[in-house]
Amino acid sequence: MIASLFDPSFAESISRMTVPILLAALGGAICQRAGVFNIALEGFIIIGAFMAVLGSYFFGSASVGLFCAMAGGVFMALLFAEFHLRRAGDPIIVSIALNLIGFGLSTYLLRAILGVSGVFQHDGIKKISNIHIPLIESLPYVGKLLSGQSLLFYFSIIAVLFCHAFYAKHRLGLWMRAAGENASGLTSLGVSPKRMQFFALTVCGVLCGLAGAQLSISNVGLFVENMSAGRGWIAVVAVLVSGGRPLPLLGLVFLFGGVDSMSLRVQGFGWPQQFTEILPYLASLLALIIVSYKRLRKDWATKGIKIT
């Protein structure tokens, strides 16, 4: 039973769900910690995915694809920063707008530049190479899982760990936490919180761009309209549930990924596809409910139950 967890479907769900969601959620968490409520992750990812395919196709190189994906994500982040940080627009409304723009722009450019609608698949799209680690590869069960994954899998894990250390020990990490927690306190110490938030947004753009690249040019090498399919929202839930802390975020995203791999498997039992596709969303909703309820109970315990 346990062994079956490590079958190929798990590896597939890692690349299809876990890594994109982890990268995007890390970006969202960095924004959250710096005090930017960014729920435009969905829009960031889809632009990243499209730009990755575009770059990889035109230049015949996966690295250019990765670079374009990051540039696309940063472009969205700059829009967010311009309208939220500089023009003081409400972050939720800005997010809604950017999600629409992300969906619209990727679909529009798919037809306008690549001349197809729906799906773009071409041999010219170079994919990110997978990395094989000799020693780990030969381990039972986990070997297949920890080796032979896409470059971005390893990058995302390292990024999470680095982020953890960064918040605890690095000067900018402290400043970014302060920007999110008591921004006027940071201002009074002579550091501009907006600058920290801009930095956070830019990093988020890079990470979401990479999340998109993982979707489109890591295993499959194609772009589909609306291919982010709600992953950005699952990432938002992961950010909310983990409170933006990197390590819990890591665990949570792997949990969601695990549920997705189960859903891939139960399709084999003849369950209708709609019921299995829904599982990751239900899992994230459930996690959100559990954590929200815990917070509510804690509130009741410390502040008393409010009758309303």
Added chain:
Amino acid sequence: MRKLSIKRISLHATGWLISFLWVGLASAVLLFLADADFINSLHAFFKSAFGGRKFAYLLSTISRAALIIGMAMSALIAFRGGFFNIGGEGQLVVGGLASATAALYFGIMGPLGIIVACLTGMAAGAVWAVLAGAMRIWLGVPILVGTLLLNYPARFIASYFVNHPLRDIASGMPQTHLIDKSMWLPLIPGTRLDTGFILILGAFVLVLIYCHRTVAGYQARMTGYSINFAAAAGLPIHQISLRTLAISGSIAGLVGAIAVLGLHHRFVDGMLVQPLYAWTGIVTALLVNLLPWAIVPAGLFFAALHSGAAGMERIADVPKEIAVILQGIIILFVASSKTADIRQNGPAKEKSE
């Protein structure tokens, strides 16, 4: 309160003018990327938004506007009550599915059947919205994420039903059977426009009365301004919250029912999701800054934008998603204009006293 000086008005006007210039510039860049003939595209846009033989396109713009205005009302009522309900899509889908089911299987025909189907759709939409409200009140789930996450189950459930138990297998498509002709919304005589928009206008009048003239609307608005204020004043805020969401959801359900009974005459997988009715409705409500009467012109504007874009796709080969992009850009500018006071539940923004 300071008087409006000419300087302030002109400042305001320049602000808007600059926004318009940006939108225009973005459109030009997009058209250039699509390698489209500029004049031809513009011509196609206006013709398909307002023209056509016997104004056929204008009528289809109106029919689209009805659905958008409906979704905008749904969003607006929730926003005014302090609930950032962005789950209109889910409420719309369950409403449409429920009304199609009622029309197909309840065995009631004719005008009574229409009423029953509409009411079933409204009830389903209300339940879906209240679900998010209950999660907020008793489980602490934020309304924003709660409503949004419920979109996906709604989508998948609807998709399952039209692919499996309710499927019209003979048609070969993921869709239900055609509903009985006696339950199609009648057309306006001499045109191909269905009466759905009249239903929506009726709902609009009720919404105006609700917002401005009723105790319930007043209490909901006060709760939206500040939930602490409402609680301290002794308003039953849970009841008001659930009522607000129920009204919001039921309007979304009604829109679903109108799309089924008037437009498609069956439920087709994705028919309510792909045209982005719900998101356009939300965007419309945001554009008018919660001013109820203004959603009619704003809804017509966005409907024209979408119809025009569809026409540009047919005639000038410009992808119709240009409408979605422009919609997003417009909302970016609206969000950052100083008049936007849309999310009142946020921290009170006031200069220190």
Added chain:
Amino acid sequence: MHENRVDLFGISVSFGNVCALDNVSLGFRDGEIQALVGENGAGKSTIMAVLFGLITDYQGEIVVNGKASAWRSPKDAIKSKIGMVHQHFMLQDSMTVLENIILCNEPLNYFGFVDFKTARHQVRSLLKEYKLSLDLDQLIEDLAVGQLQLVEILNLLYRNSTVLILDEPTAVLTPVERDQLFSALKRFKEDGKTVILITHKIDEVFSIADRVSVMRSGKLISSSTLAETNRDTVRSQIIGKARHKSSKRTKSQPTTPVLLLDEVIVPGLSRDERPLSVNVKKGEIVGIAGVSGNGQAALVEAVVGLRQTTSGAIFIKGKDVTRRSVEERRRIGMSYIPEDRQKTGLAISGDIIENSAISNIQDPYFSSGFFLRRQNMMSHAEKLITSFDIKVASPKHLAKTMSGGNKQKLVVARELSLKTPLIIVENPTWGVDIGASSFIHRQILSMRDAGHAILLVSSELDEILELSDRIFVMFEGQLSKELPISGATRAELGKLMLAKNSTSFGPVGEVL
């Protein structure tokens, strides 16, 4: 002639059409504590905001160490070794004391990582130098208010600030904590630092300052050493015209209890959850004093019906309302003037009409069936505006356009117009100018004389002493014994308000 550390020459600031500062010149010397006094809105905080670089749009000149300086942001002021402790603490709750002290001035290792070892060492020697004690690894959210202030001050000292600005530092302190703060300030002075103390309490000025500057409505009225002036002069300079004497109080004739709290336990109020009992009779004002944050808010919420109690019973007019909602309690005969007018007292985005009828909208005067009677709502709002002299052009204006004092008047007017037997009043004059505040006090007293029962919760001792007939003091979720107004003195109340084991500003202990 003395060289001043900092000089402000002819500073003027205006917000829109309002002139907040009018040609103010001030000088600050090393080794001197200068008190800046004045009423709310006199411009004290504004001029300090200019000095600290928070306001950059001003006329005039700032001279530091003899050099003309212009700040673009607090960053520039900080570089010139000016530091400020704000009225609202600017600390990071989820960080440790050490992290807060070194924030934005961290000693670094490699690649921008923080050298916590050096930092800890430096902070410890600072603590030793000024004979202070503090646990560096505690989280800010676990500290008491007095310690928070110490952390703020240490942050300034860590940056080697030579000019320390403290904005109303004693507002949240108990008397003991205040004394400890003052002795620390004296040590800073002896060390040659320039201390600027913003306050509106004259007693504090005369117990610690060397020099006092008085401000009134944006102008500097006087600046002199303590020897050159006296309390009465300063007091009259602050107020300008003669202070309105509060109306002569008649002796109260309390009869039947209107509010009765019987052994009530409010969860989250205190650690050991001791029950509270209070009663308020017809025609009297019962005052609950105490430094804010000692559970007054929870007690009020429990009485009003916003918070559940776990045991005991609450009676209003003899009816058991323990399990009743706010609405039911209000219907039985309660009204409530909350402390936070921005979020609880008013819907500031709504207009004044909407704000005037909220608690009794079901009244047939305001509504018939489902529909509002908007004419009546309008005339009710107009009535409130005239009877309370609220300064606003029309009831159709939004509540947020009014000044703080007028907002508070609107809340008080609305609740008192209900004429309920029981009135719950929570810090009714917090942040309100002197005119509005004495007006509100008169209204509350006249309600008492008209036979209403009033529960007054306030952290302003003067207000408690002026209005109450009986007094309780609240400390850490518990109520003191009852004090009749005749026997209550400031000293006695102060003793009851004091924290038991506050060592924040005490002499250096074994902790180090």
